[in-house]
Amino acid sequence: MIELQHLTKRFATKGGTVVALNDINLTIRDGDIYGIIGMSGAGKSTLVRCINMLERPDEGSVSVDGRRMETLSAGELRAARRDITMIFQQFNLLMQRTCLRNIMFPMELAKVPKEKAEARARELLELVGLPDKAEAYPAQLSGGQKQRIAIARALATDPKVLLCDEATSALDPNTTHAILQLIQKINRELGITVVVITHQMSVVEEICNRVAILDEGTVVEEGDVQAIFSHPTSAAAKRLVYPAGAPKAESLPGHKLVRVAFNGTQTTDKPLVASLAIQCGALVSILAADTRIVNGQTLGSMLLALPDDENAAKAIDYIKNYPGITYEEVNG
Numbered sequence: 001m002i003e004l005q006h007l008t009k010r011f012a013t014k015g016g017t018v019v020a021l022n023d024i025n026l027t028i029r030d031g032d033i034y035g036i037i038g039m040s041g042a043g044k045s046t047l048v049r050c051i052n053m054l055e056r057p058d059e060g061s062v063s064v065d066g067r068r069m070e071t072l073s074a075g076e077l078r079a080a081r082r083d084i085t086m087i088f089q090q091f092n093l094l095m096q097r098t099c100l101r102n103i104m105f106p107m108e109l110a111k112v113p114k115e116k117a118e119a120r121a122r123e124l125l126e127l128v129g130l131p132d133k134a135e136a137y138p139a140q141l142s143g144g145q146k147q148r149i150a151i152a153r154a155l156a157t158d159p160k161v162l163l164c165d166e167a168t169s170a171l172d173p174n175t176t177h178a179i180l181q182l183i184q185k186i187n188r189e190l191g192i193t194v195v196v197i198t199h200q201m202s203v204v205e206e207i208c209n210r211v212a213i214l215d216e217g218t219v220v221e222e223g224d225v226q227a228i229f230s231h232p233t234s235a236a237a238k239r240l241v242y243p244a245g246a247p248k249a250e251s252l253p254g255h256k257l258v259r260v261a262f263n264g265t266q267t268t269d270k271p272l273v274a275s276l277a278i279q280c281g282a283l284v285s286i287l288a289a290d291t292r293i294v295n296g297q298t299l300g301s302m303l304l305a306l307p308d309d310e311n312a313a314k315a316i317d318y319i320k321n322y323p324g325i326t327y328e329e330v331n332g
């Protein structure tokens with residue numbers, strides 16, 4: 001378990017002090033794929049770099065499995081970083097080493113005997129799907145292949161935690177998907193806790209179970225991905241969930257406006273709008289909809305116009321009792 005308590009990090013710059021992180025409190029549980037999302041400059045990289053003490057917090061504590069990271073000596077920290085490894089947007093491979101020797105590198109530092117290190121590196125090449133690239137140099141690989149090698153290298157010391165700092169931001173959508181699948185496989189099969197820093201909602205949607213939304217160095221929302229994405233409350237979360245703007249209510253004469261948010265338990269075989277027409281005789285119009293499927297479940301919200309007639313009360317009752325939906329009447 002990773003626990004951040006009252007974490008604050010400031011940078012002194014020519015223009016004055018920048019508060020990159022301001023009193024962050026977060027708990028990342030074992031086995032989570034935990035997303036940390038925010039706009040550029042929100043403090044994501046600083047946060048993740050504080051977890052392995054690449055940045056030293058000014059205040060607060062970071063504990064990983066009960067071990068207080070900020071209290072460790074340089075030697076202890078080097079050892080701890082074998083348990084908490086990291087991958088980056090730019091891969092950071094050693095260009096003059098082959099892929100095999102890149103993967104062996106952390107094991108060399110940890111004084112693992114060469115034969116054992118090579119055998120493990122070959123296993124990891126298999127795991128990331130590139131057994132034939134052992135003797136290739138990074139310059140001969142595509143971006144996705146480089147990231148696979150970087151992942152293999154990050155796994156070489158059998159870590160408990162993998163920190164991913166914008167690991168797919170330099171990749172095209174198909175390659176991003178493949179790398180996210182690999183990260184998910186590593187989480188599931190090796191039981192490694194993953195922390196994913198990203199500015200892309202789609203990354204969080206695809207693999208994370210929990211998420212923290214960071215805005216100007218503060219956590220503005222935190223929790224279950226489906227709960228947050230179905231009902232964003234902070235301005236920063238709304239900006240991320242509805243990049244084109246939240247569905248706005250404009251009054252429609254003779255209608256009640258109703259916003260419904262799907263919390264992820266809704267199944268697609270029982271469509272709400274059709275059910276309202278059939279069960280309640282309510283001919284509802286969809287004014288706006290921003291729904292998505294996350295992990296096979298419906299999330300997002302719809303703005304509905306409900307004719308204000310004799311069926312309205314029955315329809316509202318029906319919506320309120322509909323599984324997996326949050327109901328809100330809005331004024332135009």
Ligand SMILES: Nc1ncnc2c1ncn2[C@@H]1O[C@H](COP(=O)(O)OP(=O)(O)OP(=O)(O)O)[C@@H](O)[C@H]1O
Nearest residue numbers: 011013018020039040041042043044045046047199
């Ligand atoms: N070494 C540093 N010196 C001075 N200021 C810094 C330093 N590192 C980060 N900052 C500042 O701290 C704030 C948070 O930066 P950080 O890189 O953590 O944000 P981010 O959310 O990762 O952004 P991006 O998505 O653009 O990488 C920014 O205002 C940044 O300018």
